[in-house]
Amino acid sequence: MSKEEQKFVAHITTQEEDFSQWYTDVILKADLVDYSPVKGFMVIKPYGYAIWENIQRELDDRFRATGHKNAYFPLLIPESLLKKEEEHVEGFAPEVAWVTHGGNEELAEPLVVRPTSETIICSMYAKWVQSYRDLPLLYNQWCNVVRWEKSTRPFLRTSEFLWQEGHTVHATEEEAQEETLRMLEVYREFAYNVLAIPVITGQKTEKEKFAGALHTYTIEALMQDGKALQAGTSHNLAQHFAKVFDIQYLDKDGQLKYVWQTSWGVSTRLIGGIIMVHGDERGLVLPPKVAPVQVVIVPIAMHKEGVLDKARDIYDRLNEIGLRVELDDRDTQSPGWKFNEWELKGVPVRIEIGPRDIENDQVVLVRRDNLDKTFVPMGELEDKTLSAIDEVQRGLLDKALKMREDRTTSAKDIDTFKEGVNRGFVKAMWCGSNECEDKIKEETGATTRCIPFEEEQIDDKCICCGEKAKHMVYFAKAY
RNA sequence: CGGGGUGUAGCGCAGCUUGGUAGCGCGUCUCGUUCGGGACGAGAAGGUCGCAGGUUCAAGUCCUGUCACCCCGACCA
Numbered sequence: 001m002s003k004e005e006q007k008f009v010a011h012i013t014t015q016e017e018d019f020s021q022w023y024t025d026v027i028l029k030a031d032l033v034d035y036s037p038v039k040g041f042m043v044i045k046p047y048g049y050a051i052w053e054n055i056q057r058e059l060d061d062r063f064r065a066t067g068h069k070n071a072y073f074p075l076l077i078p079e080s081l082l083k084k085e086e087e088h089v090e091g092f093a094p095e096v097a098w099v100t101h102g103g104n105e106e107l108a109e110p111l112v113v114r115p116t117s118e119t120i121i122c123s124m125y126a127k128w129v130q131s132y133r134d135l136p137l138l139y140n141q142w143c144n145v146v147r148w149e150k151s152t153r154p155f156l157r158t159s160e161f162l163w164q165e166g167h168t169v170h171a172t173e174e175e176a177q178e179e180t181l182r183m184l185e186v187y188r189e190f191a192y193n194v195l196a197i198p199v200i201t202g203q204k205t206e207k208e209k210f211a212g213a214l215h216t217y218t219i220e221a222l223m224q225d226g227k228a229l230q231a232g233t234s235h236n237l238a239q240h241f242a243k244v245f246d247i248q249y250l251d252k253d254g255q256l257k258y259v260w261q262t263s264w265g266v267s268t269r270l271i272g273g274i275i276m277v278h279g280d281e282r283g284l285v286l287p288p289k290v291a292p293v294q295v296v297i298v299p300i301a302m303h304k305e306g307v308l309d310k311a312r313d314i315y316d317r318l319n320e321i322g323l324r325v326e327l328d329d330r331d332t333q334s335p336g337w338k339f340n341e342w343e344l345k346g347v348p349v350r351i352e353i354g355p356r357d358i359e360n361d362q363v364v365l366v367r368r369d370n371l372d373k374t375f376v377p378m379g380e381l382e383d384k385t386l387s388a389i390d391e392v393q394r395g396l397l398d399k400a401l402k403m404r405e406d407r408t409t410s411a412k413d414i415d416t417f418k419e420g421v422n423r424g425f426v427k428a429m430w431c432g433s434n435e436c437e438d439k440i441k442e443e444t445g446a447t448t449r450c451i452p453f454e455e456e457q458i459d460d461k462c463i464c465c466g467e468k469a470k471h472m473v474y475f476a477k478a479y
Numbered sequence: 480c481g482g483g484g485u486g487u488a489g490c491g492c493a494g495c496u497u498g499g500u501a502g503c504g505c506g507u508c509u510c511g512u513u514c515g516g517g518a519c520g521a522g523a524a525g526g527u528c529g530c531a532g533g534u535u536c537a538a539g540u541c542c543u544g545u546c547a548c549c550c551c552g553a554c555c556a
Protein backbone atom coordinates (compact mmCIF):
# COMPACT_ATOMS: atom_id res chain seq x y z
CA MET A 1 0.00 0.00 0.00
CA SER A 2 1.40 3.39 -0.93
CA LYS A 3 1.98 6.16 1.55
CA GLU A 4 -0.94 8.12 0.14
CA GLU A 5 -3.26 5.17 0.55
CA GLN A 6 -2.16 4.68 4.12
CA LYS A 7 -2.83 8.28 4.85
CA PHE A 8 -6.32 7.94 3.46
CA VAL A 9 -7.35 4.64 4.96
CA ALA A 10 -6.07 5.77 8.32
CA HIS A 11 -9.43 7.51 8.58
CA ILE A 12 -11.24 4.17 8.42
CA THR A 13 -10.53 1.23 10.68
CA THR A 14 -9.37 -1.68 8.54
CA GLN A 15 -11.70 -4.63 8.06
CA GLU A 16 -9.11 -6.98 9.39
CA GLU A 17 -8.47 -4.99 12.53
CA ASP A 18 -12.11 -4.66 13.57
CA PHE A 19 -14.89 -5.38 11.10
CA SER A 20 -17.61 -3.87 13.29
CA GLN A 21 -15.70 -0.66 13.71
CA TRP A 22 -14.97 -0.58 9.98
CA TYR A 23 -18.71 -0.85 9.37
CA THR A 24 -19.48 2.00 11.75
CA ASP A 25 -16.73 4.19 10.30
CA VAL A 26 -17.92 3.62 6.75
CA ILE A 27 -21.60 4.35 7.28
CA LEU A 28 -20.81 7.56 9.15
CA LYS A 29 -18.10 8.81 6.83
CA ALA A 30 -20.06 7.92 3.70
CA ASP A 31 -22.84 10.05 5.16
CA LEU A 32 -25.51 7.33 5.14
CA VAL A 33 -26.80 7.81 8.68
CA ASP A 34 -26.47 9.82 11.83
CA TYR A 35 -27.47 9.10 15.40
CA SER A 36 -30.61 10.78 16.66
CA PRO A 37 -31.38 12.05 20.16
CA VAL A 38 -33.45 8.92 20.80
CA LYS A 39 -31.60 5.79 21.70
CA GLY A 40 -31.62 3.17 18.99
CA PHE A 41 -33.25 5.43 16.44
CA MET A 42 -31.20 6.52 13.46
CA VAL A 43 -31.52 9.30 10.98
CA ILE A 44 -31.14 8.03 7.44
CA LYS A 45 -29.45 10.84 5.55
CA PRO A 46 -30.15 11.61 1.88
CA TYR A 47 -27.34 9.48 0.50
CA GLY A 48 -28.44 6.48 2.55
CA TYR A 49 -32.10 7.08 1.89
CA ALA A 50 -31.46 7.23 -1.86
CA ILE A 51 -30.17 3.65 -1.68
CA TRP A 52 -33.40 2.66 0.03
CA GLU A 53 -35.45 4.45 -2.62
CA ASN A 54 -33.68 2.51 -5.34
CA ILE A 55 -34.30 -0.75 -3.48
CA GLN A 56 -37.95 0.23 -3.12
CA ARG A 57 -38.35 0.99 -6.80
CA GLU A 58 -36.80 -2.28 -7.92
CA LEU A 59 -38.85 -4.33 -5.47
CA ASP A 60 -42.06 -2.44 -6.05
CA ASP A 61 -41.84 -3.16 -9.78
CA ARG A 62 -41.48 -6.84 -8.96
CA PHE A 63 -44.40 -6.79 -6.54
CA ARG A 64 -46.63 -5.20 -9.16
CA ALA A 65 -45.46 -7.66 -11.78
CA THR A 66 -46.61 -10.47 -9.50
CA GLY A 67 -50.05 -8.91 -9.07
CA HIS A 68 -49.69 -7.06 -5.77
CA LYS A 69 -51.10 -3.67 -4.84
CA ASN A 70 -49.83 -1.20 -2.29
CA ALA A 71 -51.98 -0.03 0.62
CA TYR A 72 -51.38 1.60 3.97
CA PHE A 73 -52.51 0.47 7.40
CA PRO A 74 -52.33 2.42 10.68
CA LEU A 75 -49.27 2.77 12.84
CA LEU A 76 -51.12 1.98 16.07
CA ILE A 77 -52.67 -1.33 17.00
CA PRO A 78 -55.06 -1.91 19.94
CA GLU A 79 -53.63 -4.18 22.60
CA SER A 80 -56.50 -6.61 22.21
CA LEU A 81 -55.73 -7.20 18.54
CA LEU A 82 -52.06 -7.88 19.16
CA LYS A 83 -52.99 -10.41 21.82
CA LYS A 84 -55.32 -12.49 19.70
CA GLU A 85 -52.78 -14.88 18.24
CA GLU A 86 -50.97 -16.56 21.09
CA GLU A 87 -47.57 -17.37 19.61
CA HIS A 88 -47.52 -13.98 17.95
CA VAL A 89 -47.94 -12.05 21.22
CA GLU A 90 -45.34 -14.14 22.95
CA GLY A 91 -42.92 -13.43 20.13
CA PHE A 92 -43.45 -9.70 19.99
CA ALA A 93 -44.73 -8.58 23.40
CA PRO A 94 -41.24 -8.10 24.91
CA GLU A 95 -40.31 -5.57 22.28
CA VAL A 96 -43.34 -3.42 21.58
CA ALA A 97 -43.62 0.28 22.32
CA TRP A 98 -46.85 1.33 24.03
CA VAL A 99 -49.03 4.38 23.61
CA THR A 100 -51.01 4.90 26.79
CA HIS A 101 -52.07 8.53 26.55
CA GLY A 102 -53.78 10.68 23.97
CA GLY A 103 -53.03 14.26 24.86
CA ASN A 104 -53.73 14.44 28.58
CA GLU A 105 -56.23 11.60 28.64
CA GLU A 106 -55.25 8.09 29.56
CA LEU A 107 -56.54 5.73 26.88
CA ALA A 108 -59.20 3.18 27.80
CA GLU A 109 -57.26 0.59 25.84
CA PRO A 110 -53.49 0.94 25.36
CA LEU A 111 -52.19 0.92 21.81
CA VAL A 112 -48.96 -0.55 20.51
CA VAL A 113 -46.79 0.91 17.82
CA ARG A 114 -46.76 -1.81 15.16
CA PRO A 115 -43.84 -4.21 15.41
CA THR A 116 -45.36 -5.85 12.29
CA SER A 117 -48.88 -5.52 10.93
CA GLU A 118 -50.38 -9.00 10.71
CA THR A 119 -52.91 -8.31 13.42
CA ILE A 120 -54.31 -5.01 12.25
CA ILE A 121 -54.36 -6.15 8.66
CA CYS A 122 -56.15 -9.37 9.58
CA SER A 123 -58.76 -7.42 11.48
CA MET A 124 -59.50 -5.49 8.30
CA TYR A 125 -59.33 -8.51 6.02
CA ALA A 126 -62.03 -10.10 8.19
CA LYS A 127 -64.35 -7.30 7.03
CA TRP A 128 -63.27 -7.27 3.42
CA VAL A 129 -63.40 -10.96 2.64
CA GLN A 130 -66.89 -12.41 2.16
CA SER A 131 -66.82 -14.57 -0.92
CA TYR A 132 -64.37 -16.72 -2.83
CA ARG A 133 -64.75 -13.99 -5.46
CA ASP A 134 -62.93 -11.58 -3.12
CA LEU A 135 -59.87 -13.79 -3.13
CA PRO A 136 -56.98 -13.58 -3.30
CA LEU A 137 -56.13 -10.25 -1.67
CA LEU A 138 -52.55 -9.41 -2.58
CA TYR A 139 -51.53 -6.30 -0.67
CA ASN A 140 -48.23 -4.82 0.31
CA GLN A 141 -47.31 -1.84 2.42
CA TRP A 142 -44.17 0.24 2.71
CA CYS A 143 -43.87 1.56 6.22
CA ASN A 144 -41.93 1.83 9.42
CA VAL A 145 -42.15 -0.52 12.39
CA VAL A 146 -40.86 -0.27 15.94
CA ARG A 147 -39.29 -3.02 17.98
CA TRP A 148 -37.73 -1.99 21.26
CA GLU A 149 -34.31 -3.57 20.77
CA LYS A 150 -31.79 -3.97 23.53
CA SER A 151 -28.77 -3.33 21.41
CA THR A 152 -28.88 -1.59 18.09
CA ARG A 153 -26.63 -1.03 15.09
CA PRO A 154 -27.41 1.23 12.17
CA PHE A 155 -29.34 -0.62 9.45
CA LEU A 156 -28.72 -4.06 10.97
CA ARG A 157 -30.85 -3.59 14.04
CA THR A 158 -32.55 -0.35 14.96
CA SER A 159 -35.55 0.28 17.15
CA GLU A 160 -37.42 1.77 14.23
CA PHE A 161 -36.82 0.49 10.75
CA LEU A 162 -38.30 0.88 7.30
CA TRP A 163 -39.55 -2.13 5.43
CA GLN A 164 -42.21 -3.53 3.20
CA GLU A 165 -44.62 -6.16 4.42
CA GLY A 166 -46.74 -8.12 2.00
CA HIS A 167 -49.93 -9.67 3.37
CA THR A 168 -51.98 -11.98 1.22
CA VAL A 169 -55.01 -14.19 1.73
CA HIS A 170 -55.95 -17.11 -0.47
CA ALA A 171 -58.73 -19.63 -0.91
CA THR A 172 -56.54 -22.70 -0.71
CA GLU A 173 -53.56 -24.03 1.15
CA GLU A 174 -51.77 -24.74 -2.12
CA GLU A 175 -52.20 -21.20 -3.33
CA ALA A 176 -50.82 -19.78 -0.10
CA GLN A 177 -47.80 -22.04 -0.24
CA GLU A 178 -47.20 -21.07 -3.88
CA GLU A 179 -47.39 -17.40 -2.95
CA THR A 180 -44.97 -17.86 -0.06
CA LEU A 181 -42.39 -19.44 -2.34
CA ARG A 182 -43.08 -17.05 -5.21
CA MET A 183 -42.20 -14.06 -3.06
CA LEU A 184 -39.14 -15.77 -1.65
CA GLU A 185 -38.00 -16.25 -5.23
CA VAL A 186 -38.66 -12.55 -5.93
CA TYR A 187 -36.36 -11.73 -3.03
CA ARG A 188 -33.70 -14.17 -4.17
CA GLU A 189 -33.71 -12.86 -7.72
CA PHE A 190 -33.67 -9.27 -6.50
CA ALA A 191 -30.76 -9.87 -4.15
CA TYR A 192 -28.81 -11.65 -6.87
CA ASN A 193 -29.44 -9.35 -9.82
CA VAL A 194 -29.88 -5.98 -8.15
CA LEU A 195 -27.85 -6.11 -4.94
CA ALA A 196 -25.26 -8.50 -6.38
CA ILE A 197 -25.70 -10.60 -3.25
CA PRO A 198 -26.02 -14.34 -3.74
CA VAL A 199 -28.27 -15.80 -1.07
CA ILE A 200 -29.07 -19.25 0.23
CA THR A 201 -32.78 -19.97 0.14
CA GLY A 202 -34.48 -22.41 2.42
CA GLN A 203 -36.77 -23.02 5.32
CA LYS A 204 -36.33 -21.88 8.90
CA THR A 205 -36.42 -24.44 11.68
CA GLU A 206 -39.33 -24.46 14.14
CA LYS A 207 -37.20 -22.57 16.62
CA GLU A 208 -36.26 -19.82 14.17
CA LYS A 209 -39.56 -19.36 12.40
CA PHE A 210 -41.79 -16.27 12.64
CA ALA A 211 -44.06 -16.01 15.68
CA GLY A 212 -47.41 -17.26 14.41
CA ALA A 213 -46.29 -18.86 11.15
CA LEU A 214 -46.64 -22.44 9.98
CA HIS A 215 -43.47 -22.22 7.90
CA THR A 216 -40.92 -19.46 7.47
CA TYR A 217 -38.66 -19.31 4.44
CA THR A 218 -35.60 -17.14 4.29
CA ILE A 219 -32.88 -15.71 2.14
CA GLU A 220 -29.54 -15.85 3.94
CA ALA A 221 -26.53 -13.81 2.89
CA LEU A 222 -22.94 -14.15 4.01
CA MET A 223 -20.93 -11.12 5.05
CA GLN A 224 -17.19 -10.65 4.55
CA ASP A 225 -16.53 -11.28 8.23
CA GLY A 226 -18.08 -14.73 7.91
CA LYS A 227 -21.32 -13.91 9.71
CA ALA A 228 -24.69 -14.56 8.14
CA LEU A 229 -27.43 -12.02 7.66
CA GLN A 230 -31.08 -12.94 7.38
CA ALA A 231 -31.91 -10.70 4.46
CA GLY A 232 -35.58 -11.40 3.93
CA THR A 233 -38.33 -13.77 5.02
CA SER A 234 -41.53 -15.16 3.58
CA HIS A 235 -44.06 -16.83 5.85
CA ASN A 236 -46.80 -19.32 5.24
CA LEU A 237 -49.23 -18.38 8.01
CA ALA A 238 -51.65 -21.18 7.15
CA GLN A 239 -54.96 -20.49 8.94
CA HIS A 240 -53.47 -19.46 12.30
CA PHE A 241 -54.47 -15.83 12.02
CA ALA A 242 -57.57 -16.52 9.93
CA LYS A 243 -59.03 -18.56 12.75
CA VAL A 244 -58.42 -16.06 15.55
CA PHE A 245 -59.41 -13.07 13.41
CA ASP A 246 -62.28 -14.93 11.83
CA ILE A 247 -61.39 -14.33 8.19
CA GLN A 248 -63.90 -16.53 6.39
CA TYR A 249 -65.38 -16.68 2.93
CA LEU A 250 -68.30 -18.45 1.37
CA ASP A 251 -66.93 -20.88 -1.20
CA LYS A 252 -68.48 -22.05 -4.45
CA ASP A 253 -69.79 -25.11 -2.69
CA GLY A 254 -71.75 -22.99 -0.22
CA GLN A 255 -69.38 -23.80 2.65
CA LEU A 256 -67.95 -21.15 4.99
CA LYS A 257 -64.14 -21.55 4.97
CA TYR A 258 -61.13 -19.91 6.54
CA VAL A 259 -58.61 -18.24 4.27
CA TRP A 260 -54.97 -19.25 3.94
CA GLN A 261 -52.47 -16.48 4.49
CA THR A 262 -48.92 -15.38 3.79
CA SER A 263 -46.73 -12.49 4.81
CA TRP A 264 -43.27 -11.50 3.63
CA GLY A 265 -40.86 -8.66 4.18
CA VAL A 266 -37.48 -7.09 3.66
CA SER A 267 -36.14 -4.06 5.45
CA THR A 268 -33.51 -1.34 5.48
CA ARG A 269 -31.31 -4.07 6.90
CA LEU A 270 -30.54 -4.89 3.27
CA ILE A 271 -28.45 -1.73 3.16
CA GLY A 272 -26.29 -3.12 5.95
CA GLY A 273 -25.94 -6.28 3.90
CA ILE A 274 -24.80 -4.39 0.81
CA ILE A 275 -22.15 -2.61 2.85
CA MET A 276 -20.81 -5.73 4.51
CA VAL A 277 -20.81 -7.86 1.36
CA HIS A 278 -19.22 -5.41 -1.06
CA GLY A 279 -17.37 -2.79 1.00
CA ASP A 280 -13.60 -2.64 1.08
CA GLU A 281 -10.76 -0.81 2.83
CA ARG A 282 -11.49 2.35 0.88
CA GLY A 283 -15.11 2.41 1.99
CA LEU A 284 -18.43 1.62 0.37
CA VAL A 285 -18.73 -0.22 -2.91
CA LEU A 286 -22.26 0.09 -4.22
CA PRO A 287 -23.86 -2.15 -6.83
CA PRO A 288 -24.66 0.16 -9.76
CA LYS A 289 -28.33 -0.81 -9.74
CA VAL A 290 -28.91 0.74 -6.31
CA ALA A 291 -26.14 3.36 -6.24
CA PRO A 292 -27.61 6.86 -5.76
CA VAL A 293 -24.85 8.14 -8.01
CA GLN A 294 -23.75 5.71 -10.71
CA VAL A 295 -21.19 7.95 -12.39
CA VAL A 296 -19.33 10.88 -10.92
CA ILE A 297 -17.53 13.31 -13.17
CA VAL A 298 -14.45 14.93 -11.67
CA PRO A 299 -13.06 17.81 -13.73
CA ILE A 300 -9.32 18.37 -13.46
CA ALA A 301 -7.98 21.92 -13.43
CA MET A 302 -11.51 23.08 -13.99
CA HIS A 303 -10.64 26.76 -13.92
CA LYS A 304 -8.89 26.23 -17.24
CA GLU A 305 -10.58 27.19 -20.46
CA GLY A 306 -13.09 24.63 -21.69
CA VAL A 307 -12.75 22.01 -18.93
CA LEU A 308 -15.99 22.75 -17.14
CA ASP A 309 -17.87 23.11 -20.43
CA LYS A 310 -16.63 19.71 -21.51
CA ALA A 311 -17.52 18.22 -18.12
CA ARG A 312 -21.06 19.59 -18.42
CA ASP A 313 -21.29 18.19 -21.90
CA ILE A 314 -20.33 14.75 -20.58
CA TYR A 315 -22.86 15.14 -17.80
CA ASP A 316 -25.63 15.91 -20.29
CA ARG A 317 -24.73 12.98 -22.53
CA LEU A 318 -24.74 10.47 -19.66
CA ASN A 319 -27.82 11.94 -18.07
CA GLU A 320 -29.53 11.66 -21.44
CA ILE A 321 -29.08 7.87 -21.52
CA GLY A 322 -30.69 7.50 -18.11
CA LEU A 323 -27.66 7.19 -15.84
CA ARG A 324 -27.62 8.76 -12.39
CA VAL A 325 -24.75 11.18 -12.84
CA GLU A 326 -23.16 13.80 -10.66
CA LEU A 327 -20.74 16.49 -11.72
CA ASP A 328 -18.44 17.39 -8.86
CA ASP A 329 -17.66 20.99 -9.71
CA ARG A 330 -16.79 22.10 -6.19
CA ASP A 331 -13.87 24.48 -6.34
CA THR A 332 -13.04 23.94 -2.69
CA GLN A 333 -11.61 20.45 -3.09
CA SER A 334 -8.65 19.16 -5.06
CA PRO A 335 -9.19 16.32 -7.56
CA GLY A 336 -7.33 13.86 -5.33
CA TRP A 337 -9.57 14.70 -2.44
CA LYS A 338 -12.63 14.14 -4.59
CA PHE A 339 -11.34 10.78 -5.85
CA ASN A 340 -11.02 9.54 -2.30
CA GLU A 341 -14.34 10.88 -1.19
CA TRP A 342 -16.30 9.33 -4.06
CA GLU A 343 -14.53 6.05 -3.53
CA LEU A 344 -15.51 6.18 0.12
CA LYS A 345 -19.08 6.76 -1.01
CA GLY A 346 -18.90 3.74 -3.28
CA VAL A 347 -19.75 5.36 -6.61
CA PRO A 348 -19.32 2.59 -9.22
CA VAL A 349 -17.74 4.61 -12.02
CA ARG A 350 -15.67 7.79 -12.01
CA ILE A 351 -14.93 9.85 -15.08
CA GLU A 352 -12.04 12.30 -15.05
CA ILE A 353 -11.82 15.07 -17.61
CA GLY A 354 -8.90 17.49 -17.80
CA PRO A 355 -6.97 19.61 -20.30
CA ARG A 356 -4.88 16.63 -21.41
CA ASP A 357 -8.01 14.58 -22.13
CA ILE A 358 -9.62 17.38 -24.05
CA GLU A 359 -6.49 17.58 -26.19
CA ASN A 360 -6.74 13.82 -26.87
CA ASP A 361 -10.53 13.84 -27.23
CA GLN A 362 -10.97 11.29 -24.45
CA VAL A 363 -11.94 10.79 -20.81
CA VAL A 364 -10.40 8.70 -18.05
CA LEU A 365 -12.78 6.08 -16.68
CA VAL A 366 -12.16 4.35 -13.35
CA ARG A 367 -14.10 1.41 -11.92
CA ARG A 368 -14.70 1.40 -8.20
CA ASP A 369 -14.59 -2.36 -7.73
CA ASN A 370 -11.05 -2.90 -9.03
CA LEU A 371 -9.87 0.71 -9.54
CA ASP A 372 -8.91 -0.10 -13.16
CA LYS A 373 -8.27 3.03 -15.19
CA THR A 374 -9.00 3.20 -18.91
CA PHE A 375 -8.95 5.91 -21.54
CA VAL A 376 -12.22 6.22 -23.41
CA PRO A 377 -12.46 8.06 -26.74
CA MET A 378 -15.09 10.78 -26.49
CA GLY A 379 -17.10 9.15 -29.28
CA GLU A 380 -17.55 5.97 -27.25
CA LEU A 381 -18.46 7.71 -23.99
CA GLU A 382 -21.99 6.35 -23.68
CA ASP A 383 -21.18 2.78 -24.76
CA LYS A 384 -18.11 2.43 -22.61
CA THR A 385 -19.72 3.95 -19.54
CA LEU A 386 -22.74 1.68 -19.79
CA SER A 387 -20.56 -1.37 -20.23
CA ALA A 388 -18.38 -0.32 -17.28
CA ILE A 389 -21.53 -0.05 -15.14
CA ASP A 390 -22.53 -3.56 -16.21
CA GLU A 391 -19.07 -4.89 -15.54
CA VAL A 392 -19.00 -3.47 -12.03
CA GLN A 393 -22.40 -5.01 -11.27
CA ARG A 394 -21.20 -8.35 -12.63
CA GLY A 395 -17.80 -8.03 -10.95
CA LEU A 396 -19.37 -7.48 -7.54
CA LEU A 397 -21.60 -10.50 -7.93
CA ASP A 398 -18.69 -12.71 -8.99
CA LYS A 399 -16.61 -11.51 -6.07
CA ALA A 400 -19.45 -12.10 -3.62
CA LEU A 401 -20.04 -15.58 -5.03
CA LYS A 402 -16.39 -16.44 -4.66
CA MET A 403 -16.25 -15.03 -1.15
CA ARG A 404 -19.23 -17.16 -0.12
CA GLU A 405 -17.77 -20.23 -1.75
CA ASP A 406 -14.45 -19.71 0.06
CA ARG A 407 -16.29 -19.35 3.33
CA THR A 408 -18.63 -22.30 3.01
CA THR A 409 -17.54 -25.67 4.34
CA SER A 410 -19.18 -28.88 5.40
CA ALA A 411 -18.63 -30.70 8.66
CA LYS A 412 -19.14 -34.22 9.98
CA ASP A 413 -17.66 -33.59 13.40
CA ILE A 414 -17.94 -30.80 15.90
CA ASP A 415 -14.31 -29.65 15.69
CA THR A 416 -14.47 -29.14 11.95
CA PHE A 417 -17.81 -27.46 12.56
CA LYS A 418 -16.36 -24.98 15.04
CA GLU A 419 -13.56 -24.08 12.66
CA GLY A 420 -16.05 -23.65 9.87
CA VAL A 421 -18.43 -21.30 11.67
CA ASN A 422 -15.52 -19.01 12.45
CA ARG A 423 -15.14 -18.56 8.71
CA GLY A 424 -18.71 -18.65 7.44
CA PHE A 425 -21.44 -21.08 6.47
CA VAL A 426 -21.15 -24.69 7.55
CA LYS A 427 -23.26 -27.38 5.97
CA ALA A 428 -23.97 -30.13 8.45
CA MET A 429 -26.53 -32.82 9.21
CA TRP A 430 -29.15 -32.36 11.91
CA CYS A 431 -31.57 -34.72 13.59
CA GLY A 432 -34.36 -32.16 13.73
CA SER A 433 -34.49 -31.73 17.51
CA ASN A 434 -34.68 -28.45 19.37
CA GLU A 435 -32.21 -29.79 21.90
CA CYS A 436 -29.44 -30.23 19.37
CA GLU A 437 -30.12 -26.82 17.90
CA ASP A 438 -29.83 -25.22 21.34
CA LYS A 439 -26.76 -27.21 22.25
CA ILE A 440 -24.94 -26.29 19.06
CA LYS A 441 -25.77 -22.66 19.62
CA GLU A 442 -24.51 -22.75 23.16
CA GLU A 443 -21.29 -24.54 22.31
CA THR A 444 -20.37 -22.86 19.06
CA GLY A 445 -22.32 -19.61 18.86
CA ALA A 446 -23.76 -20.73 15.54
CA THR A 447 -27.46 -20.99 14.74
CA THR A 448 -29.34 -22.83 12.05
CA ARG A 449 -29.74 -20.40 9.19
CA CYS A 450 -31.97 -22.59 7.08
CA ILE A 451 -32.77 -26.00 5.72
CA PRO A 452 -31.91 -25.31 2.09
CA PHE A 453 -34.15 -26.33 -0.78
CA GLU A 454 -31.18 -28.16 -2.20
CA GLU A 455 -29.88 -30.49 0.48
CA GLU A 456 -26.75 -32.60 0.20
CA GLN A 457 -26.08 -35.83 2.01
CA ILE A 458 -23.03 -34.86 4.06
CA ASP A 459 -23.45 -37.71 6.50
CA ASP A 460 -26.26 -39.89 7.84
CA LYS A 461 -25.88 -38.86 11.49
CA CYS A 462 -26.70 -35.64 13.34
CA ILE A 463 -23.55 -33.62 13.95
CA CYS A 464 -24.60 -33.04 17.54
CA CYS A 465 -26.22 -36.18 18.96
CA GLY A 466 -25.20 -38.77 16.36
CA GLU A 467 -28.78 -39.96 15.89
CA LYS A 468 -30.24 -40.43 12.44
CA ALA A 469 -30.10 -37.14 10.56
CA LYS A 470 -33.23 -35.61 9.07
CA HIS A 471 -31.83 -32.64 7.19
CA MET A 472 -28.78 -30.90 5.94
CA VAL A 473 -28.71 -27.45 7.47
CA TYR A 474 -26.71 -24.29 6.88
CA PHE A 475 -25.24 -23.11 10.16
CA ALA A 476 -23.48 -19.81 10.84
CA LYS A 477 -22.95 -17.13 13.39
CA ALA A 478 -25.46 -14.48 12.55
CA TYR A 479 -26.21 -10.80 12.87
C1' C B 480 -30.00 -7.14 30.26
C1' G B 481 -24.53 -8.65 31.73
C1' G B 482 -19.02 -7.40 30.70
C1' G B 483 -15.61 -3.66 28.70
C1' G B 484 -14.77 1.30 26.71
C1' U B 485 -15.84 6.54 25.43
C1' G B 486 -18.33 11.53 26.11
C1' U B 487 -13.88 18.49 25.93
C1' A B 488 -15.18 23.52 19.04
C1' G B 489 -18.41 20.61 13.01
C1' C B 490 -14.75 16.01 13.12
C1' G B 491 -10.42 13.55 15.59
C1' C B 492 -8.02 14.21 20.12
C1' A B 493 -4.71 16.31 24.44
C1' G B 494 -5.46 18.37 29.26
C1' C B 495 -7.74 14.90 34.58
C1' U B 496 -2.76 11.27 38.05
C1' U B 497 -1.07 16.29 41.46
C1' G B 498 -8.03 21.35 41.19
C1' G B 499 -5.83 27.64 39.87
C1' U B 500 -9.20 32.03 33.83
C1' A B 501 -9.74 25.63 27.94
C1' G B 502 -5.57 23.77 24.01
C1' C B 503 -3.76 21.00 19.36
C1' G B 504 -4.72 18.92 14.38
C1' C B 505 -8.29 18.74 10.58
C1' G B 506 -12.47 21.20 8.82
C1' U B 507 -15.18 26.15 8.35
C1' C B 508 -15.00 31.67 6.73
C1' U B 509 -12.04 35.80 3.92
C1' C B 510 -8.05 36.95 0.32
C1' G B 511 -4.34 35.19 -2.98
C1' U B 512 -1.64 31.30 -5.45
C1' U B 513 -2.94 26.16 -6.93
C1' C B 514 -5.58 21.84 -9.44
C1' G B 515 -3.90 14.32 -13.34
C1' G B 516 -4.63 10.58 -6.09
C1' G B 517 -6.70 13.95 0.43
C1' A B 518 -2.41 21.54 -2.33
C1' C B 519 0.04 26.14 -0.04
C1' G B 520 0.40 31.05 2.42
C1' A B 521 -1.78 34.96 5.40
C1' G B 522 -5.78 36.39 8.45
C1' A B 523 -10.45 35.18 11.22
C1' A B 524 -14.64 32.85 13.59
C1' G B 525 -16.00 28.79 16.66
C1' G B 526 -16.49 25.42 23.38
C1' U B 527 -22.04 26.94 29.77
C1' C B 528 -15.77 20.45 28.87
C1' G B 529 -22.83 14.88 27.89
C1' C B 530 -26.44 16.25 31.92
C1' A B 531 -27.71 16.94 37.34
C1' G B 532 -26.13 17.29 42.17
C1' G B 533 -22.03 17.53 45.77
C1' U B 534 -16.92 18.77 47.94
C1' U B 535 -13.91 23.39 47.59
C1' C B 536 -12.01 30.19 48.10
C1' A B 537 -11.73 27.75 43.19
C1' A B 538 -14.00 21.76 39.34
C1' G B 539 -12.82 19.84 32.42
C1' U B 540 -9.87 17.75 36.59
C1' C B 541 -12.19 15.01 42.90
C1' C B 542 -17.10 12.44 44.65
C1' U B 543 -22.31 10.68 43.67
C1' G B 544 -26.07 9.99 40.34
C1' U B 545 -27.84 9.98 35.46
C1' C B 546 -28.05 9.93 30.02
C1' A B 547 -26.04 8.68 25.37
C1' C B 548 -22.81 6.20 22.06
C1' C B 549 -19.24 2.17 20.65
C1' C B 550 -17.42 -3.02 21.21
C1' C B 551 -18.30 -8.21 23.06
C1' G B 552 -22.20 -11.52 24.87
C1' A B 553 -27.68 -12.91 25.72
C1' C B 554 -32.48 -11.60 22.88
C1' C B 555 -34.46 -10.31 18.19
C1' A B 556 -35.36 -8.68 11.11
